[in-house]
Amino acid sequence: MANDLHTEGYSNPLTNPGAANAAIASVLNATQAMQVAKPEIPLPAGGNFTLPGGYVSAGDYTNVRYDAEVRELTGADEETITKARNAGLGKFISTLLQCGTVSVGDSKADAALLSALLLGDRDMLLLEIRRATYGDEVVWDRFSCPFCAEEFRLSITLDEIPIRRLTDPTERVFEVPLRRGRKAFVRLPVGADQDAILAIAERTNESEQNTVLLSRCIVSVVEADGDENAVTGNVEFARSLGIVDRKSILDAIEEKQPGPQYNDIKFTHDACGKEVPLFISAGDLFQGL
Numbered sequence: 001m002a003n004d005l006h007t008e009g010y011s012n013p014l015t016n017p018g019a020a021n022a023a024i025a026s027v028l029n030a031t032q033a034m035q036v037a038k039p040e041i042p043l044p045a046g047g048n049f050t051l052p053g054g055y056v057s058a059g060d061y062t063n064v065r066y067d068a069e070v071r072e073l074t075g076a077d078e079e080t081i082t083k084a085r086n087a088g089l090g091k092f093i094s095t096l097l098q099c100g101t102v103s104v105g106d107s108k109a110d111a112a113l114l115s116a117l118l119l120g121d122r123d124m125l126l127l128e129i130r131r132a133t134y135g136d137e138v139v140w141d142r143f144s145c146p147f148c149a150e151e152f153r154l155s156i157t158l159d160e161i162p163i164r165r166l167t168d169p170t171e172r173v174f175e176v177p178l179r180r181g182r183k184a185f186v187r188l189p190v191g192a193d194q195d196a197i198l199a200i201a202e203r204t205n206e207s208e209q210n211t212v213l214l215s216r217c218i219v220s221v222v223e224a225d226g227d228e229n230a231v232t233g234n235v236e237f238a239r240s241l242g243i244v245d246r247k248s249i250l251d252a253i254e255e256k257q258p259g260p261q262y263n264d265i266k267f268t269h270d271a272c273g274k275e276v277p278l279f280i281s282a283g284d285l286f287q288g289l
Helices: 016-032 075-085 089-100 111-116 119-134 192-197 206-217 235-240 243-256
Strands: 047-053 065-071 103-104 137-145 150-156 173-177 183-187 218-222 229-232 267-268 273-278
Touching: 047 119, 065 243, 075 089, 075 192, 089 103, 089 111, 089 119, 089 192, 111 192, 119 192, 150 267, 173 243, 183 243, 192 206, 206 218, 206 235, 206 243
Parallel strands: none
Antiparallel strands: 047 065, 065 103, 137 150, 173 183, 183 218, 218 229, 267 273
């Protein structure tokens, strides 16, 4: 059996330990040189931009932060967002924002901060996360014209979406005239309001959702005689408001909310010559998620 062993270049570690150690080191060095270097994984791409409303911390209007940073969504984010989607639209949006938002001002983005942002600022974050992840172009492969029913490929760029900005940060609380000489002081909705409404969206109708929104956003009501009553959180008061007064408040909220105006996009369809309104949702921005 000994004659079958290959002993060429062999050093006995018992009789010649120095030569044996040198041989072992040579083999280890050669093995390490053959290993493929680990690839460097770059950080996700992102971008900085200006919020249209601004983040106000603890009601301090002297220190409004408008600068925000987002990043490209990764495969790990996709897994997290896909799971969240099964829990409803509210969870989908909040998870998407948490995954893609890096910071607002000098504060790291977390659930509490994102819940305190105006809806328009959250919409702006979604738009910029979309830009960082998929690029500027939004495409519908089979868009159907509501006037002539022709189907065609439609594409727009994110820069075509108009942005409304809040010129005065204190305008997030405003006055709305009501019938019979009354008036209401109303605040713009924030992320927490959106989360509360989306949490009940599947089991309520639009009017019930409006009641919840009004109960959260109406700060107080001043009667014709000048008496002012705080009504925040009073669902029954929101129900007791006349239909006209409810609509006046809801219209004012929509008109004053800053951010991307997804319902103000129009284009002319060449085939029929009609001006076609285009309504964009979060699902349109993140097709496939």
